[in-house]
Amino acid sequence: MSGRVIGSCLLLSLLLIFLIFRVRKSPQVVNATEEQALIATMPLRSGDMGDAEERKHILELENQLSAAIKESKAGEFDGDEFGKGVCTIYMYGPSAERLFSVARPILKNSRPPAGSYLIKRYGKPGSKQDRVAIDRDETPPK
Numbered sequence: 400m401s402g403r404v405i406g407s408c409l410l411l412s413l414l415l416i417f418l419i420f421r422v423r424k425s426p427q428v429v430n431a432t433e434e435q436a437l438i439a440t441m442p443l444r445s446g447d448m449g450d451a452e453e454r455k456h457i458l459e460l461e462n463q464l465s466a467a468i469k470e471s472k473a474g475e476f477d478g479d480e481f482g483k484g485v486c487t488i489y490m491y492g493p494s495a496e497r498l499f500s501v502a503r504p505i506l507k508n509s510r511p512p513a514g515s516y517l518i519k520r521y522g523k524p525g526s527k528q529d530r531v532a533i534d535r536d537e538t539p540p541k
Contacts (some may be wrong), residue, residue: 434474436520437498439488439533442512448481457486460509464490464502473497495519499531506533 441457443449449457457479465476474492492498499519506517511533520528 434491434493435495435498435522436518437490437492437495437502438518438520439490439502439506439515440518441486441488441515441533443481443484443486444512447484449486454481456509457488460505461488463505463509464488467501467505468492468498471497471501473501495521503531503533510534 443453445453448454461476461479468474468476468490473494474490474497477489477491479489480487490498490502496519499517503517506515513534515533517531517533518528519531520526
């Protein structure tokens with residue numbers, strides 16, 4: 400009988416270990432290096448860092464982008480960088496195409512300066528990427 404009790408305890412222990420690791424394997428946060436990205440680059444009209452009015456307009460735009468990305472569950476809005484006459488806005492998620500479909504209409508509606516563009520990056524830095532003008536249709540005219 401002692402052997403049966405030990406065997407049952409061993410089996411029960413293995414079952415508990417299995418369940419604990421299974422629960423731990425539930426949805427995990429994806430590392431940024433595994434995520435895809437949508438990166439918006441917009442020339443600034445006023446110097447290296449833009450003027451106060453331009454930065455205010457970009458902040459309002461970023462609030463819209465952040466809310467739309469969160470609401471659509473397309474990913475996350477990460478932030479921006481200003482310098483050398485451009486503002487770069489970073490967004491990450493499991494699909495660059497999904498981020499693009501959420502963010503581009505907002506960006507396009509903001510009437511960005513000529514030369515503004517998006518980079519759809521399909522993985523970590525160095526992965527395949529596509530460049531798309533914000534203010535133009537994706538398909539070139541025939």
